[in-house]
Amino acid sequence: RSHVACLSSSKITLGREKQTETPLRSPVWSCNEWDPLEEIIVGRVEGAHVPPFTEEVQAITVKRNWDFFKYRGGQPYPAAHLAKAAAEIETFCNILEQEGVTVRRPAIVDHSIEYKTPDFRSTGMHAAMPRDILLVIGDEIIEAPMAWRSRFFEYRAYRPLIKEYFQKGARWTTAPKPQMSDELYDKNYPDENDPNRHKITDQAKFVTTEFEPCFDAADFMRAGRDIFAQRSQVTNYSGIEWLKRHLGDKYNIHCLSFENGNPMHIDATLFIIAPGVVLSNPERTCHQIDMFKKAGWTVVYPPYPVIPDSHPLWMSSKWLSMNVLMLDTKRVICDVDEIPTVKMFEKLGIKPITLSIRHANSLGGGFHCWTTDIRRRGKMESYL
């Protein structure tokens, strides 16, 4: 469909043309994590930079990685590591294409440029994790405000794609940009190694304050009209409230909490793989799990990850093992070396399509984080 044809079928009318009620067929349509996948954005390794070691980064970083961030903040990630990660992501894209999925990529942008606003200065990070920044709800792409200063301008890498989708009929929203002044962060937040850290998150204290709304898109797990959110180090209550009001009554945003001393992004904690089937991280008990059970859902506790301690994971836990990508309810992309997880999917009657993106994992994400769905075939339904 050409751009002109799309515009003429929309409600925008020119001159004496009659208003038409024909809905625009948006190139963007995704309601959940499991409907048959048609088009996806896969992130980029190129240009990835280590974020400056600010309090919001330190809060989620284990002590053994501190030196890495202190010395490399603002610099590129190690080149040899990035080269391996780039090769893995190319393979990932090829496999998706072979499975019939259209793969789109963000632009290459220079993340090393230092920027300054009236409130802060920073360098950028990467365009590796589209799931963190783009939330697709039906035909709408929402750019998340983000919570890290190093991610303030991350949307720029996705703008060529988003503008194209917009021209072809998608709805496009950017959430209010946070000021990211000092008031958004708790400077005295205890670090990852603090023995009381668990108690602190139990009391709902996080490195981000409620100074203004902030959220990362990856703190939301979609199941049609039911969307599951968590208050995390990067998503605050007012951010969740903003999304709730923005989406309106047709959607139920369920705010969940977990036994997790370091929540950041829900997709290695709770992952919905099919209507009424949820993976629940056995190490991070979900306080509201009965809600799913009462609704007749099957709760599956995935096996512990097997990635060795020696492999660097600069920004995440090992639970990337459950950060999978459903191509539909019968096919899943998962890590070739996470054999217990592969076996779990086989037992569930889901065909694992396996590969390794271990070096790409080091940047902080698995298959789900490295992507964002643009189009899945299916309807907007309620599942709870």
Ligand code: DAV
């Ligand atoms: O739970 O270790 C994984 C997802 C990061 N994007 C975690 C975070």
